[in-house]
Amino acid sequence: MDTSVGLELWVKEIHQNTTGLSFKVEKTLFSGQSRFQKVDIVQTYGHGIMLLNDGIIMLSERDEFIYHEMIAHVPLFVHPSPKQVLVIGGGDGGTVREIMKHPGVERVVMVEIDELVVNACRTHLSSVSCEMDNPRVELCIEDGTEYVDNTQEIFDVVIVDSTDPVGPGAVLFSRPFYEKISAILGPDGIMITQAESPFYDHDIQRTMLLNQRPFFKKLQLYLFSTLTYPGGLWSFGYASKGICPIGDFDPDRVETSDISTRYYNPKIHIAAFALPNFVSENLEDI
Ligand code: SAM
Incomplete structure (x- = not known):
């Protein structure tokens, strides 16, 4: 280290x-x-x-707000009425913190494989883990794939806040995992996935989208900047059965909400989906 x-x-x-x-x-x-x-x-x-x-x-702590605002607010402001949210991974609590800013969300289930991450962040990273004790948050210490295999629940938004596709995170980029997620999403459901670096990981991005393609009608990458990941530019995957991240997005919903953000706003939301040619050309046949 x-x-x-x-x-x-x-x-x-x-x-x-x-x-x-x-x-x-x-x-x-x-x-x-x-x-x-x-x-x-x-x-x-x-x-x-x-x-x-x-x-x-x-x-x-210097730049995590960008990652966590973009992973959470993009789907929550596109879905017409998100109430039930599933987070897979995300043990630091930053994604949950941003989701909790949405008063309409009734419940978040966070499924993190490693209790050590959750406990260490509760103790040493309270600026990030500060909403983990919110009564609307339910924590499951379990492999995300086992949870989606066994749950009978239907979610409005599923956020896969995973590590890279190595070790325990590898299955979170697999086709059977995406198939199960599509089965536990409602008709307006949205899945967001951590989608790696447009500079260094174009093969991972292709494989990820190819694995999602059979189960989701709309698939798009969106971009954000980061200080602490290689290349400074990073991406999330947006997948849904029909809801469009731009066409179904109403900027007024953001403007009239009381949600306070430091990076995310309606213009950033729309601009994030505009891909440079070197990124879109790698994905255009998917
Ligand atoms: N923003 C981060 C990054 O650098 O990409 C990811 C944040 S979060 C800390 C990622 C979490 O995913 C880790 O705590 C890891 O333990 C968890 N994770 C990895 N594989 C998992 C699995 N199969 N099921 C549930 N959680 C998993």
């Missing part, structure tokens, strides 16, 4: 053995090993507190 440079401590994430991201660390707040992964929480200089799973940066 960290490397010493002289007497200084740095977090250094090497990506695909070709590039790296470094952040200067003041001190380690937590370090633990679960059955699934190593979990580290560090206090950085300039980027607030940072969570790493297996040495991969999950979030920093």
Whole structure:
């Protein structure tokens, strides 16, 4: 996770053995090993507190609002009336925090495989995990695929806030998993998936959308910027049986809501779906 440079401590994430991201660390707040992964929480200089799973940066307090606002508010402002929401992964609680800003959401079920992530973030990352005790939130410590296999419930929005497609996160990018999610979504249902880097992960993005294609009529990627993931540009996948992220989006719903955001707004919502040619050309036959 960290490397010493002289007497200084740095977090250094090497990506695909070709590039790296470094952040200067003041001190380690937590370090633990679960059955699934190593979990580290560090206090950085300039980027607030940072969570790493297996040495991969999950979030920093400096920019996590962008990721969490874009993963949550895009589907919640497109779905006509989201009441039941399922989050798979997302153990830090940031996605749940943003969902809880929507008063119409009656219940969020968060299914996280690793209790260590949830507990460490409750203790050391309260700015992110602050809504985990909200009575509308139900936490299940379970593999997301097992949960979707066994649940009898129907959800309005499913958000797959997963790690990369390695280790326990790999199944969250698979075709059988997407088939099960489509079965537990209502007719207006929307699924959002963490869709990796447009620069480094175009093969993953293609495979992810090809795996979703049989079960969803509308499939689109949307983009946002990040300070702490390789390449600085990242993406989410939008999938639905018919509801369109632009055509069915009413900017007035955002303007008249009391929801306060630092990145998300109606113009960003629409602009996020405009893809540069190098991204859309990779996906145009799907
Ligand atoms: N924003 C993050 C990133 O860097 O991509 C992802 C945030 S969140 C910490 C991802 C969570 O997904 C992790 O805590 C991990 O334990 C969880 N996860 C991975 N595989 C899972 C599975 N099969 N079922 C449920 N949760 C899973």
